[in-house]
């Protein structure tokens with residue numbers, strides 16, 4: 060998904076854009092109509108409420124026909140495919156514990172059924188199919204319509220299943236073409252990877268998976284991913300997305316990618332300067348920040364996403380792409396500068412426009428003076444249908460078709476720069492005759508287009524009609540020698556060679572100066588106001604905005620009361636944030652060095668000495684007595700944080716590693732440890748825990764997962780005793796991979812199927828994961844099919860108890876026929892549900908009231924969502940309801 064750089068660097072431009080936005084009707088604010096089969100997408104009209112999107116654009120067709128983007132005979136297929144809705148595609152998260160299990164389950168339960176040719180109203184439902192070029196059949200393509208979905212129950216079930224799995228993080232819904240760039244990066248677990256324009260993070264997630272692909276329990280890879288985005292709100296989205304990966308090997312940063320800091324240890328030869336690449340003399344790798352792999356999935360005009368965002372038809376104009384070319388080159392060149400020799404860089408856009416694609420590739424090759432090579436990757440991912448990069452194109456500027464830089468009007472020379480043309484040649488100033496002064500509002504075209512001499516055909520175009528996808532562009536580079544210092548220095552002017560406006564078009568080299576936004580001046584200001592608004596149209600912006608708002612809100616709530624060491628001054632101004640290096644308004648990332656806190660964690664959880672804690676625990680607060688969260692970072696991330704300190708703190712870090720501990724003290728202060736394990740931290744810590752961990756049989760594990768709170772006595776004897784031997788507070792219940800006879804017989808080295816964080820109360824244990832997560836876990840572990848006493852208690856029973864007991868009170872309800880009992884504790888759980896695992900359930904008192912019958916083993920604790928203040932002793936429940 061493309062998204063143009065923010066601001067454009069001009070106040071007037073921002074105001075104009077705001078006016079434009081305010082005048083524009085917001086099509087997303089209304090609810091959508093029920094779409095029909097032939098009108099799957101609709102847009103509003105003032106009279107009728109809704110009407111179909113206008114899926115055509117004369118300027119789009121004129122432009123791409125002229126560029127010969129496809130052979131003439133393919134044009135109608137190309138255009139008609141662009142007008143069809145995009146099929147659903149998703150990826151099973153490859154390094155997830157259950158990846159292959161999910162794939163097999165899906166195939167067995169759903170897709171095999173469709174293979175036999177399902178029909179709706181006589182129309183065949185297209186079978187689900189794996190994306191053949193994606194490894195291990197872990198990515199799938201579904202293309203049934205909404206109408207089919209409504210009419211065929213199996214499709215509805217598939218839909219629900221995918222929604223649930225997506226929520227839980229087992230799969231990622233992602234456009235097929237967007238899955239391609241990370242595959243060409245060929246990431247290995249020891250690589251340092253930079254994702255320069257990473258939000259919302261679907262490709263970052265893939266990169267992280269690759270880093271973790273060979274993980275063994277208890278081992279972390281040597282590599283890491285730095286996910287960067289210039290938009291701080293989108294950085295939060297990025298954090299939210301990647302959290303599902305539970306990786307300590309990630310750092311999220313917030314920089315304009317074209318200014319991504321070069322870090323070098325100040326104590327090394329040649330002190331660090333910002334924007335420095337590897338052009339200076341040799342310095343040990345560990346003392347500077349260089350990358351093995353870089354993804355430049357740059358902001359772009361995004362017309363390759365027309366199928367997903369049909370609104371682009373209405374807004375399309377080629378000025379957007381022209382205006383982005385310069386920024387795209389700058390970002391990619393910054394990438395080249397901080398790439399290791401031998402490393403790979405993938406440049407990608409979801410735009411079909413050669414000015415954002417091949418023109419940028421050509422300029423990277425020219426500007427890097429032979430330091431990078433454009434790789435021929437035709438033998439990689441052989442199943443992927445692709446077309447060669449274009450060798451020839453024209454530039455459209457206002458109403459003129461331009462074949463070379465020499466045809467550019469003088470007053471447009473700051474906008475239409477030589478690097479946009481296939482040859483990259485500038486125009487000779489002695490050539491500045493009248494033809495370069497002419498009007499640019501009249502249609503004109505002069506001569507045949509230039510033909511590139513560089514091997515641009517090695518880059519790849521993915522066209523929508525080749526394999527029913529969106530459009531995409533990918534180029535793979537390898538660095539073969541360091542950039543010459545003179546080149547690094549001249550990057551700002553690379554794209555304005557020959558332009559008299561060159562001095563206006565340099566990049567902003569002062570990291571403190573945010574007034575210039577993304578550092579791109581000049582050309583952006585020349586884009587029509589309408590064009591400035593069109594950059595994000597290919598994303599369902601309303602959805603993204605809502606998600607960001609929810610996440611930011613959540614984080615703000617979380618941050619409240621965070622133990623930030625606020626100075627008196629900060630308190631006076633109400634500022635929650637401190638200063639991170641040279642970045643104002645960002646909490647610092649600090650190593651946790653408070654021995655008291657660390658030793659309490661080690662003692663409580665029995666953390667083995669082999670688990671490296673020193674230098675791996677970081678916080679965002681200087682006052683450890685008030686800190687709320689402790690994060691864990693891998694050695695690779697720890698090294699970068701250290702390097703950042705020694706280089707003068709140039710990196711602006713939004714988040715580092717994963718949340719491992721969170722402050723949690725019961726009101727009565729009965730737990731000896733003030734921190735519970737955060738669910739994303741559990742997989743990393745688990746192999747090193749020797750205390751507060753108990754091993755359950757399948758039966759007990761199921762009992763726990765099926766209920767939010769379970770009293771000790773509900774479990775089998777062995778397990779109940781093991782639980783009661785734990786200290787009050789956070790604990791982990793683990794399910795051994797092989798069923799054992801009795802929890803006490805499980806050794807701590809036992810391979811585990813899974814584990815779950817819990818809270819150990821006085822009489823019960825409660826899950827610290829959401830109900831949805833527990834449900835998924837049950838399903839995945841195939842625990843559902845085992846015969847266990849039903850844990851479901853009829854709503855009528857819950858209602859009866861709720862009406863008779865006070866909140867916090869517990870009732871044992873006995874079924875007169877079966878003699879089975881249920882223990883119901885009256886609690887208001889609505890808020891708990893919403894807060895998910897972040898809320899600790901209140902302790903449950905020992906059951907007070909037992910109806911006068913013998914209570915058989917297996918009492919099951921349930922919580923009721925209703926509570927009333929009636930003082931009563933006994934509940935009389937109809938036997939049938941239990």
Ligand SMILES: C[S@@+](CC[C@H](N)C(=O)[O-])C[C@H]1O[C@@H](n2cnc3c(N)ncnc32)[C@H](O)[C@@H]1O
Nearest residue numbers: 060061064256258259260261262289315316356
């Ligand atoms: C094409 S989207 C990236 C999509 C992302 N790679 C993914 O797969 O989810 C482009 C991103 O670039 C960011 N962006 C725009 N200008 C930027 C700049 N100068 N530096 C870094 N990021 C920028 C936008 O905020 C946007 O999130």
